[in-house]
Amino acid sequence: MDMKLSRCVLVFVLALSCSVRASGADTEGLEIPGAPLNLPVTDPGLEKAVRFAEERYNIGSNGVHIRRVSRIISASKQLVKGVRYSITVEIGKTQCKKAEVLHISEACEFFPESQKQKTEVCLFEVWDIPWQNKSTLLKQKCQPAVSKETQKIVRVSLSRDKPTKESLELLTKFKDFMVKYNRTYSSQEEAEKRLRIFQQNLKTAEVLQSLDKGTAEYGVTKFSDLTEDEFRLMYLNPLLNQWSLQKKMKPVTSASKAAPESWDWREHGAVSQVKDQGMCGSCWAFSVTGNIEGQWYKKTGQLVSLSEQELVDCDKLDQACGGGLPSNAYEAIENLGGLETETDYSYTGHKQSCDFSTRKVAAYINSSVELSKDENEIAAWLAENGPVSAALNAFAMQFYRKGISHPLKIFCNPWMIDHAVLLVGYGERNGIPFWSIKNSWGEDYGEQGYYYLYKGSRLCGINKMCSSAVVN
Incomplete structure (x- = not known):
């Protein structure tokens, strides 16, 4: 430089x-229906929303001490079938322990030493429906606060x-x-x-x-300030390309009929919302739970969002955020007796002690199978039986924004597989065939969380590790 x-x-x-603090100032005082309105910190509805977000934060945290809001940085509300609050706050650790205090209150004092307080800046989105006395936490995004000392860097x-x-x-x-x-x-x-x-x-x-030989657009993504090595370490799965670790799985029975021209399990109710694995190499767990969600839907007609954290914590055959294999995950789920729901065993993005309970099992599997490596047969089986756990070389995915990705093989060696995903369908756009791939990097990645890859040339190794659970 x-x-x-x-x-x-x-x-x-x-x-x-400065620009972040100034953004939204132009809307203050305007009464446009549905438009965000800036709020004073004394707003009574805001206070209720902050207390609710604070409570949900502590329920989802595995820390010993209660944390509470120390400062509201900014807040706005939007009228959408209720009130949607967007709140940016500082949160600090208090001296109260969860096991000793039933309710969060100002009596829970912060640690006096800044190094023990470990302040975070959090964005919460809370949807409040007053006439139903119901509140929902739509979004929670936190990161360590930048200290006052480091804010002095620009001189x-x-x-x-x-x-x-x-x-x-x-x-x-x-x-x-x-x-x-x-x-x-x-x-x-x-x-x-x-x-x-x-x-x-x-x-x-x-x-x-x-x-690129497809229609993809590459450019700035949320991974654009990471080196290739950092991206691989934080978000990918090094175990997938170690072929000696792969377990032999029972081959699947072929589909009873040829694949239709297109198929998308999202249109048939078998796919849950896009999730976010965070800075944890747990893509294998998201791929497998997505597959089981689809298989359970096919069997029962109910779509249940299942717990990836259970696998991160309790699967002793894999390495949690260090990577894993779908074949191991299926075996671990069989041994455990099933999966809990996302609500009962929520995701934290790091390994913790196993807290699985057989009483809370929401879905189980009986076995698992390996699919053919022929893309036409994969498509036929998917259309007939449900979304498929798959894996691929994710090099081009770091900078993917939208469209059908068709990178050259030099960028996408099919033997260097490093990311597990979920095939939910396939089709064509303007005559170009594609796989519809549900990713686990949040909805702000790609096309609302999805990656579209050219179908028909075994691109990026997408055909090499397709599998599914079996629910009898």
């Missing part, structure tokens, strides 16, 4: 925090030399990326490092774009 660009980035990072003025058009465009893109994905960095050095990585990733995305 040249010196002018290096000097510019710090000013942009400072401007970023550099712009160079007297005029920055180039290219450097300003890059900084604008980086600033937009930071705003959209709520990024903060702990120091001047870290901000400069992430900008360099961001710049290199833009170039990689441009190469992918220029050589």
Whole structure:
């Protein structure tokens, strides 16, 4: 990175925090139906929403101490069949222990030492329906707060030399990326490092774009400030390409008829909402639970969102966030006796002690099978029997935004499989065949959480590890 660009980035990072605080100010006081309205911290409805979010946060946390809101940074509400609150707060650890206190209150004092308080900044979205006396937590996104010391990193003025058009465009893109994905960095050095990585990733995305044979758009994603190694370590699954670890599975019985021209299990009620594995290599668990959700729906007519955290905690055959194999996961579920629901055994994104209860089993399996490696046979079986657990090389996925991805084999070695997903269907767009792939990186990835891959040439190894649970 040249010196002018290096000097510019710090000013942009400072401007970023100001722009985030300023965003939404134009709507204050407006009474547009359905539009977000900024709220004062004294708003009684806001206070109720904050207390509810605080309570749900503590229920989902596995910490010993109660945490509570120390400061409301910003808040707005939107009238949508009730009131939808969007609240950004600071949350700190108190001296009260969960086992000793029934209700959160101001009597629960924060730790005096900042290093023990471990403040977080959280975004909560709460939907309140007053006439039903019902509140729902729609979103919770938290990250460590940036300390006051690290906020002092920007003390550099712009160079007297005029920055180039290219450097300003890059900084604008980086600033937009930071705003959209709520990024903060702990120091001047870290901000400069992430900008360099961001710049290199833009170039990689441009190469992918220029050589792609499909209709995909590649560019800035929420992974654009990560190196390839960081992305692989945080989100992918290194065990999938270690073929010596693969267990032999019973072959599936072929479908009774040829595949229809297109199929999508989302249209038939067998697919739950897109989930987010977070910075944990647990894609194998999401792939398997997605498959079992579909199989259970086929058997019972009920779609139940099942627990990935149970597998992360209780599957002794796999390595939790360090990766795993679908074949192992099926065996672990059989041994455990089934899966609990997402509600009963909620996801935390890190390994903890196993808290599985046979009394809460919501779905079980009897065995598992391996599918053919022929894509036409996979499609026929999927259309007849339900969504399929699969795996692929995810290199091109880091920068995928939308469209049908058709990367060159040099970017997508079929023998270097490193990510487990769920095939929910297939079809064509403007004559181009594709697989519909449910991913586990949240709805802000790809097309509402889905990745579309060219179908018919065994691309990225998508055909090599297809499997399913069996529910009798």
